Amino acid sequence: MNEQLLRLTNINKFFGNSHILKDVTLDINDGEFITLLGPSGCGKTTILRCIAGLESIDSGDILLYGESIKDLAPNKRNVNTVFQNYALFPHLNVYDNVAYGPRIKKAMDENQIKKRVTEMLELVQMSGFEKRMTHQLSGGQRQRIAIARALINKPDILLLDEPLGALDLKLRKYMQTELAQLQKRTKTTFIYVTHDQEEALNMSDRIVVISEGEIQQVGTPNDIYNNSKNFFVADFIGDRNIKEVKVLEKKEDFCSVKLGSSVIDIKSNRSMVDRDKCDGRGSAILAIHMDKMKISYTQIPNSLFGEITFVHYAGSQIRTDVDVDGEVVTVIEYQNDYDNYNIGDKVYVSWEESGALLLPKEK
Amino acid sequence: MFLGKKAEPYYSLKRNSGKGYNMKRVKQNLPSLPIIAYFSVLVGIPLLLVAVLSFLSRDSLGNIIFEFSLDNYKKMLDPVYLRVFLNSFSLAIFTGLITLLIGYPVAYFTASLERKMRSFVILLIMLPFWISSLLRTYGWTILLGNDGLINNILLFFNVIDKPLNMMYKFGTVLTGTAYMLIPFMIISIYNSVDKLDRSLLEASYDLGGGKWKTFFNITLPLTMPGIARGFTLVFIPALGLYFISDLLGGGNTMFIGNLINNMATRGRNRPLASAFAIGMILLVILVLYIYGRVAKNNKESLYQ
Numbered sequence: 001m002n003e004q005l006l007r008l009t010n011i012n013k014f015f016g017n018s019h020i021l022k023d024v025t026l027d028i029n030d031g032e033f034i035t036l037l038g039p040s041g042c043g044k045t046t047i048l049r050c051i052a053g054l055e056s057i058d059s060g061d062i063l064l065y066g067e068s069i070k071d072l073a074p075n076k077r078n079v080n081t082v083f084q085n086y087a088l089f090p091h092l093n094v095y096d097n098v099a100y101g102p103r104i105k106k107a108m109d110e111n112q113i114k115k116r117v118t119e120m121l122e123l124v125q126m127s128g129f130e131k132r133m134t135h136q137l138s139g140g141q142r143q144r145i146a147i148a149r150a151l152i153n154k155p156d157i158l159l160l161d162e163p164l165g166a167l168d169l170k171l172r173k174y175m176q177t178e179l180a181q182l183q184k185r186t187k188t189t190f191i192y193v194t195h196d197q198e199e200a201l202n203m204s205d206r207i208v209v210i211s212e213g214e215i216q217q218v219g220t221p222n223d224i225y226n227n228s229k230n231f232f233v234a235d236f237i238g239d240r241n242i243k244e245v246k247v248l249e250k251k252e253d254f255c256s257v258k259l260g261s262s263v264i265d266i267k268s269n270r271s272m273v274d275r276d277k278c279d280g281r282g283s284a285i286l287a288i289h290m291d292k293m294k295i296s297y298t299q300i301p302n303s304l305f306g307e308i309t310f311v312h313y314a315g316s317q318i319r320t321d322v323d324v325d326g327e328v329v330t331v332i333e334y335q336n337d338y339d340n341y342n343i344g345d346k347v348y349v350s351w352e353e354s355g356a357l358l359l360p361k362e363k
Numbered sequence: 364m365f366l367g368k369k370a371e372p373y374y375s376l377k378r379n380s381g382k383g384y385n386m387k388r389v390k391q392n393l394p395s396l397p398i399i400a401y402f403s404v405l406v407g408i409p410l411l412l413v414a415v416l417s418f419l420s421r422d423s424l425g426n427i428i429f430e431f432s433l434d435n436y437k438k439m440l441d442p443v444y445l446r447v448f449l450n451s452f453s454l455a456i457f458t459g460l461i462t463l464l465i466g467y468p469v470a471y472f473t474a475s476l477e478r479k480m481r482s483f484v485i486l487l488i489m490l491p492f493w494i495s496s497l498l499r500t501y502g503w504t505i506l507l508g509n510d511g512l513i514n515n516i517l518l519f520f521n522v523i524d525k526p527l528n529m530m531y532k533f534g535t536v537l538t539g540t541a542y543m544l545i546p547f548m549i550i551s552i553y554n555s556v557d558k559l560d561r562s563l564l565e566a567s568y569d570l571g572g573g574k575w576k577t578f579f580n581i582t583l584p585l586t587m588p589g590i591a592r593g594f595t596l597v598f599i600p601a602l603g604l605y606f607i608s609d610l611l612g613g614g615n616t617m618f619i620g621n622l623i624n625n626m627a628t629r630g631r632n633r634p635l636a637s638a639f640a641i642g643m644i645l646l647v648i649l650v651l652y653i654y655g656r657v658a659k660n661n662k663e664s665l666y667q
Binding site for chain 1: 560562563565566567568569570571572573576580581584585
């Protein structure tokens with residue numbers, strides 16, 4: 001594996017007066033499945049289009065194998081894109097769509113092209129569809145043809161722009177596995193854009209969380225999920241209780257905070273708050289994964305005391321709302337030690353240490 | 364794709380279920396009655412008269428003799444008259460080609476303008492329609508005549524020492540006809556280019572196609588319906604327009620339109636004029652039929 005196949009350095013991009021990308025810097029390794037994750041309008045698709053060459057950048061550089069490609073036209077870059085709406089050519093059949101790349105590049109003769117197209121269609125399990133027109137295909141089939149068409153040129157990087165967005169839930173889940181396997185088989189670097197955190201967590205080697213044109217955090221799915229670096233990531237990824245707390249004091253290995261009338265200790269390795277700011281006056285954000293919490297009727301150290309206000313059974317999981325001094329905390333459990341919770345019960349809410357994070361209040 | 368239930372037509376929705384299906388159809392078509400009446404009276408009947416007239420003949424004073432004959436149609440096969448058909452046909456073909464060559468780039472760039480600018484350019488393209496076409500044709504004589512604007516400018520700057528003879532030629536008629544009909548071509552192609560999905564062009568660039576290769580492999584085939592429509596819209600009137608060839612051609616080259624006009628008025632031979640009119644209509648129907656075939660093929664392969 002070569003390190004740093006693609007390097008984005010301090011990329012800035014403006015559309016009129018709006019600053020779309022703000023100093024985006026990112027290294028992408030050879031052969032990895034990396035996902036750009038963020039809400040719509042955060043600039044993730046723009047990053048993809050800049051890499052493809054369909055959008056120019058206002059400052060910064062894009063290096064592929066250490067060489068700048070920022071001034072190259074899209075047809076001179078060895079990267080290919082799977083478009084959001086697939087963009088299959090409606091006047092060409094499946095075979096001609098897939099063969100479009102090598103034909104237009106005059107890279108091979110027709111015999112070689114035929115071999116490659118057959119290979120590609122096998123790869124995406126669409127053999128036998130050569131003569132079909134694209135409008136005769138279902139969404140999932142079009143998706144596969146779009147991937148085959150993009151992979152036939154053997155790109156250094158395959159860019160995928162929310163390719164599963166138009167498919168129904170079941171097919172989407174199926175295609176997630178397919179895509180991840182395809183990536184491993186072809187050993188091609190995939191840069192995948194999505195707003196769906198589940199998709200990102202499922203498929204990626206690394207995730208880049210983006211908000212308002214800025215990279216918020218880069219890390220493995222596990223890192224992103226458990227060790228969110230800031231408020232935005234904590235709020236965006238997973239279901240968390242997010243509460244503002246008063247920081248009382250920071251000791252050697254823990255930090256005391258106050259939520260309502262309860263005082264809680266957070267271990268230092270779960271706190272991202274600066275030591276200097278723990279002077280007893282500042283406040284911070286406490287973020288706890290709902291599914292790493294637990295309800296009990298007996299007192300446990302380091303827990304919150306409150307009253308159950310709502311119980312919702314959703315098949316395998318139970319969601320319970322607990323009112324803690326006016327703040328509602330939601331707990332998700334997959335099984336509980338008690339037959340039933342009753343609204344109005346007085347309970348203690350605790351959590352696994354790794355489920356909680358103390359984050360600075362500002363971005 | 365599998366649909367659990369076939370979609371029901373909108374007119375069978377519950378609120379209409381009391382009324383019969385046929386009643387509904389009749390009601391829907393009711394507003395089109397005036398236009399059907401208008402066309403049958405003002406187009407259908409005259410057309411029928413022309414068809415009948417074409418099988419009659421005339422006496423030396425130009426009075427119609429009510430006797431069936433095919434003479435008029437036999438005369439049409441005379442090489443002199445076939446030549447006239449050929450003139451008209453080549454004028455229409457060349458007009459189609461010229462308007463296509465000029466109109467395509469105009470339509471393409473108009474479609475790529477931003478919204479406000481686009482409406483403005485379309486307005487400019489449509490603007491000449493607000494002025495009488497006869498007047499605009501006279502404009503060309505002012506421009507191209509021996510004592511016209513172009514000759515005067517060229518003489519003034521000593522580019523030439525005697526006026527260029529640009530009037531009363533086939534090319535003059537072609538210029539005038541192409542000028543008159545080019546908006547139809549531009550608007551037709553514009554509609555096709557405007558509908559073109561830009562992501563298809565991006566996909567072509569992305570796969571390694573340059574600007575020209577993308578144009579010939581993607582843009583051109585996908586805007587073919589617009590080209591075919593534009594060509595038909597230009598070709599048909601170009602066959603029949605006669606005042607342009609009268610004013611700009613000076614009768615040096617004879618076209619069907621002029622021939623029919625001459626025979627019906629000065630020649631006092633309305634039956635023969637009618638036969639030629641029918642001949643021209645048949646030619647137009649042939650072109651429409653070919654267009655219909657092209658459009659149908661395109662529809663099958665291009666759209667869902």
